[in-house]
Amino acid sequence: MAFVQVTLGNHAGETPLLFEKLVASMPEILSCHNVTGDCDYMIQIVAEDLDTYGTFVRDQFRKLPGVTSIRSNLSLRDVKSSTALPV
Numbered sequence: 001m002a003f004v005q006v007t008l009g010n011h012a013g014e015t016p017l018l019f020e021k022l023v024a025s026m027p028e029i030l031s032c033h034n035v036t037g038d039c040d041y042m043i044q045i046v047a048e049d050l051d052t053y054g055t056f057v058r059d060q061f062r063k064l065p066g067v068t069s070i071r072s073n074l075s076l077r078d079v080k081s082s083t084a085l086p087v
Contacts, residue, residue, distance in 0.1 A: 001046055001075035002053060004061075005039035016040075018065050028056055039071070049081035050074075 008016060023032045023043065031044040039055035045061075053072075061070065 001044065001078075003073045004043040004045055004071075004082070005071040005073075006041040006043055006067060007039045007069035008041075008066040011040075015066040019067070025062045027061065036064070073085055 008019060010016075019041075020032070020034075023029055023041075028045050028047060028072055029043055034040065034041045035042050045053065045056070047056055053074075057070065057072070071074070
């Protein structure tokens with residue numbers, strides 16, 4: 001599991017919309033959030049192992065339109081994971 005911060009170089013025109021459309025079609029991507037702060041998107045990616053993740057980033061993710069920065073944080077272990085809402 002990787003939590004990835006992505007920055008786009010171009011925020012104008014169709015670039016962000018095309019980026020989001022392509023991200024939504026990739027089964028390796030579990031979630032994608034347009035966020036505030038140091039990056040534009042926080043993305044959760046799953047891969048079988050580190051080699052598979054590296055291949056995915058190199059061959060597919062880096063080629064997405066507008067991507068200028070990718071910063072990966074790899075999960076060492078799952079402390080808590082839930083989809084239940086507290087209300």
